[in-house]
Amino acid sequence: VQASLWSRYDVTSRLGLGFGVTHQDGSYATVSNAVRLPAYTRIDGAGFLTLTKAIALQVNIENLFNARYFPTAHTDNNISTGGPRSARFTLRARY
Numbered sequence: 433v434q435a436s437l438w439s440r441y442d443v444t445s446r447l448g449l450g451f452g453v454t455h456q457d458g459s460y461a462t463v464s465n466a467v468r469l470p471a472y473t474r475i476d477g478a479g480f481l482t483l484t485k486a487i488a489l490q491v492n493i494e495n496l497f498n499a500r501y502f503p504t505a506h507t508d509n510n511i512s513t514g515g516p517r518s519a520r521f522t523l524r525a526r527y
Contacts, residue, residue: 433457440478450478450492461505469511472501490522 438452501514
């Protein structure tokens with residue numbers, strides 16, 4: 433079972449906060465059913481700030497608590513780790 437939930441709350445007309453949760457139950461790496469990937473839950477966050485009618489800033493943080501997880505596998509011994517905490521900054525301009 434996989435589930436995701438994302439919510440945004442506007443603190444003021446200029447400031448917003450976002451929060452997301454992604455959960456994946458344990459799964460087998462391949463059809464051999466010899467290796468099982470553990471379940472994981474990843475927490476993400478975001479902040480939104482409108483500076484003017486034309487300019488806005490946004491930051492998205494993935495894996496907020498730097499959880500160690502294994503989202504995919506290509507064989508029983510080629511298992512991918514999930515990304516560490518990372519942030520993406522965006523500056524939006526309208527004209």
